[in-house]
Amino acid sequence: MAKIAVFAEIEDGAIHDICLQCMSKARALAGLDGRVVALAAGRGVSETAAKLFGYGADEVYAADHAALAGYISRPFRTLTAGWLVEQAPAAALFPATTLGLDLAASVAGVLSSAGVLYADDVRLAGDDRTARRIEFDRKVVTDYAAADGRMLIIALRDGAADAASFDAGRTGAVKAVSVAPDFVGAAKVLKRDVAKKTINLKGARVIVAGGAGVGSLENFSWIRDLASALGAEIGATRAVVDAGWLPADHQIGQTGATVKPDLYIACGISGAVQHRVGMQDSGKIIAINTDPNAPIFKIAHYRIVGDLKAVIPKLIQLLKS
Amino acid sequence: MSCNCVVIVREVWDTRDLIGSILDEAGHIKPGALQTRFEPEDLNALEVALRIKDQQGGKITAIAVGAPRGVEVLRECLYRGADAAVQVDADASVLDDRALSVLLAAAVKKTDAPDLVLTGTSVVDGENAMLGAMLAAELAWDHVAWVDAVEAVAGGQAVVKRAIEMGYETVQTPLPSVISIGVALLEDDPRSPRPAKAMLKLKMKKTPIPVLTPAELGVADPAALVTTRVTRRESVPPRVIESRQVDPEDVAALKTMLNEVLKGK
Ligand SMILES: Cc1cc2nc3c(=O)[nH]c(=O)nc-3n(C[C@H](O)[C@H](O)[C@H](O)COP(=O)(O)OP(=O)(O)OC[C@H]3O[C@@H](n4cnc5c(N)ncnc54)[C@H](O)[C@@H]3O)c2cc1C
Numbered sequence: 001m002a003k004i005a006v007f008a009e010i011e012d013g014a015i016h017d018i019c020l021q022c023m024s025k026a027r028a029l030a031g032l033d034g035r036v037v038a039l040a041a042g043r044g045v046s047e048t049a050a051k052l053f054g055y056g057a058d059e060v061y062a063a064d065h066a067a068l069a070g071y072i073s074r075p076f077r078t079l080t081a082g083w084l085v086e087q088a089p090a091a092a093l094f095p096a097t098t099l100g101l102d103l104a105a106s107v108a109g110v111l112s113s114a115g116v117l118y119a120d121d122v123r124l125a126g127d128d129r130t131a132r133r134i135e136f137d138r139k140v141v142t143d144y145a146a147a148d149g150r151m152l153i154i155a156l157r158d159g160a161a162d163a164a165s166f167d168a169g170r171t172g173a174v175k176a177v178s179v180a181p182d183f184v185g186a187a188k189v190l191k192r193d194v195a196k197k198t199i200n201l202k203g204a205r206v207i208v209a210g211g212a213g214v215g216s217l218e219n220f221s222w223i224r225d226l227a228s229a230l231g232a233e234i235g236a237t238r239a240v241v242d243a244g245w246l247p248a249d250h251q252i253g254q255t256g257a258t259v260k261p262d263l264y265i266a267c268g269i270s271g272a273v274q275h276r277v278g279m280q281d282s283g284k285i286i287a288i289n290t291d292p293n294a295p296i297f298k299i300a301h302y303r304i305v306g307d308l309k310a311v312i313p314k315l316i317q318l319l320k321s
Numbered sequence: 322m323s324c325n326c327v328v329i330v331r332e333v334w335d336t337r338d339l340i341g342s343i344l345d346e347a348g349h350i351k352p353g354a355l356q357t358r359f360e361p362e363d364l365n366a367l368e369v370a371l372r373i374k375d376q377q378g379g380k381i382t383a384i385a386v387g388a389p390r391g392v393e394v395l396r397e398c399l400y401r402g403a404d405a406a407v408q409v410d411a412d413a414s415v416l417d418d419r420a421l422s423v424l425l426a427a428a429v430k431k432t433d434a435p436d437l438v439l440t441g442t443s444v445v446d447g448e449n450a451m452l453g454a455m456l457a458a459e460l461a462w463d464h465v466a467w468v469d470a471v472e473a474v475a476g477g478q479a480v481v482k483r484a485i486e487m488g489y490e491t492v493q494t495p496l497p498s499v500i501s502i503g504v505a506l507l508e509d510d511p512r513s514p515r516p517a518k519a520m521l522k523l524k525m526k527k528t529p530i531p532v533l534t535p536a537e538l539g540v541a542d543p544a545a546l547v548t549t550r551v552t553r554r555e556s557v558p559p560r561v562i563e564s565r566q567v568d569p570e571d572v573a574a575l576k577t578m579l580n581e582v583l584k585g586k
Binding site: 070072073074077097098099101102104105106107108109110112113114115116117130134135136137138139140141142143144145146147150186187188189190191192193194195196197230242248249255262263272273280284286288295297299300301302303304305306310311314315318319 | 334336337338339342343344355418419422450451453454455456457458459462463464465466467480483484485486487488489490491492493494495498505546547548549550551552553554555556557560562563564565566567569572575576578579581582583
């Protein structure tokens with residue numbers, strides 16, 4: 001039966017959420033008699049990698065080496081491609097993170113395999129190895145088949161599968177992958193400047209999100225007040241994060257979090273596709289925007305055409321009474 | 322130290338905020354259903370190359386695959402300050418990024434001593450956009466993606482700022498390297514990328530753009546390099562959602578709305 005490989009991105013001792021989605025997708029593709037093999041690479045990743053058994057892996061490999069402390073394309077692609085050649089899976093799943101997207105494309109280049117980024121689904125049937133992607137402003141669904149029985153390498157889009165659940169009864173021994181590629185003269189990460197995640201947007205039932213239409217850092221108090229009246233988390237567009245009004249962990253969309261709360265209130269958000277992909281599956285969407293033609297209204301259950309500075313206080317008042 | 326740059330540029334479909342159906346009955350993209358534009362991150366890549374040239378000198382060569390679309394973006398590069406342009410004569414619309422990367426790697430090797438190859442990271446909806454990574458793999462060079470700025474090029478190394486989830490990394494990469502540029506420049510700096518110059522337009526309008534055929538690049542049949550084939554395209558049925566307008570002046574309507582969405586909370 002099918003053998004499926006997963007690249008597990010591990011940071012600060014945690015397996016990336018999208019990798020857990022890759023694990024459940026891989027398990028489903030492999031079936032009961034297939035095999036799921038996982039690879040982790042980095043410095044000090046072996047211990048965390050062992051958890052991959054609990055998430056459904058049949059074999060776990062770790063390339064644990066000080067020289068892999070930061071992500072650099074060349075050594076990572078060399079070692080991952082080498083491992084995939086040994087394993088010869090039908091498909092290899094990477095998470096659609098900045099690391100996973102680059103590594104998936106790089107490895108597909110090295111191996112001359114079929115590569116598809118931001119895949120929403122994968123189908124394997126005999127020689128048919130196909131990835132499906134919803135694209136063109138989410139208007140078109142396209143099937144990409146690997147030519148001539150090649151290995152299919154994909155980066156799985158956040159939200160494309162449920163995260164695998166953990167089974168403490170599944171354990172095993174992590175196999176070491178020797179790291180011998182030539183690192184001499186290779187690139188290196190000199191400095192890392194990342195914010196710590198302080199909120200969990202994914203778990204939120206209600207999200208109040210602000211966009212550039214909020215206008216200023218001071219005006220964000222409206223968003224905060226509405227959120228606290230609802231017991232909601234605060235989300236933002238990239239425009240807001242780029243303006244420095246909120247830290248990056250509030251960003252929702254293609255390069256931020258993908259969320260599915262029961263209620264999403266979009267305030268002063270135009271609804272660019274990169275934002276919509278991160279929130280359009282919310283249970284109910286309320287949009288407040290001065291522009292009646294804003295694309296956000298196309299996916300909103302409740303369309304409020306108006307100035308958020310006037311509308312939000314009314315909503316807060318109603319919630320308090 | 323002067324720095325020679327190759328910039329890979331593409332004209333791509335503009336897939337933002339599409340209206341109406343894009344596919345015909347057979348699932349093919351309707352002619353004229355999509356506009357094209359100069360890939361914005363490739364424009365950023367050109368801007369990065371121009372800034373390096375402004376600061377330390379060097380030659381910029383723009384390369385594109387295909388005609389006539391490829392030629393238009395190449396002229397645009399010349400008008401903005403690129404020194405030379407090369408067109409690879411193949412039909413980019415039937416090739417995937419893997420096939421393009423093989424052709425382009427061969428074209429890059431024919432360009433004298435580039436220190437950096439720059440292109441857009443460009444994971445735009447509807448484009449596979451793996452070009453930079455695959456090109457680096459084909460050349461066996463280092464690659465850095467999602468780069469917002471090239472901070473320095475000196476001593477055989479480039480130092481770049483790479484955007485990652487929740488922040489940035491400063492990465493040092495040896496020359497030559499492939500660097501894929503992100504979208505940030507365009508959004509952060511209203512003056513960038515710089516527009517075409519009238520003076521250069523006059524000067525470069527008739528400049529011949531040399532053509533490299535696949536055969537000259539050692540590729541007999543570019544289509545044979547394709548690893549990923551589109552087997553089916555279908556329209557996603559429009560999402561039918563119950564949607565209604567709520568008048569912000571109508572307090573009772575706002576109240577009903579809140580009651581509905583907060584039901585059971
Ligand atoms: C590769 C890539 C990745 C990206 N990733 C993301 C991502 O993850 N998340 C993301 O959000 N974006 C992302 N973007 C950016 C995205 O394309 C948009 O630029 C961004 O979402 C726009 O944010 P906005 O809606 O806040 O701003 P704008 O588009 O400027 O919209 C502001 C809106 O506010 C309205 N408005 C103005 N004043 C008021 C008022 N007083 N009351 C009510 N409404 C008002 C306006 O009518 C307008 O519709 C990405 C872009 C690229 C190219």
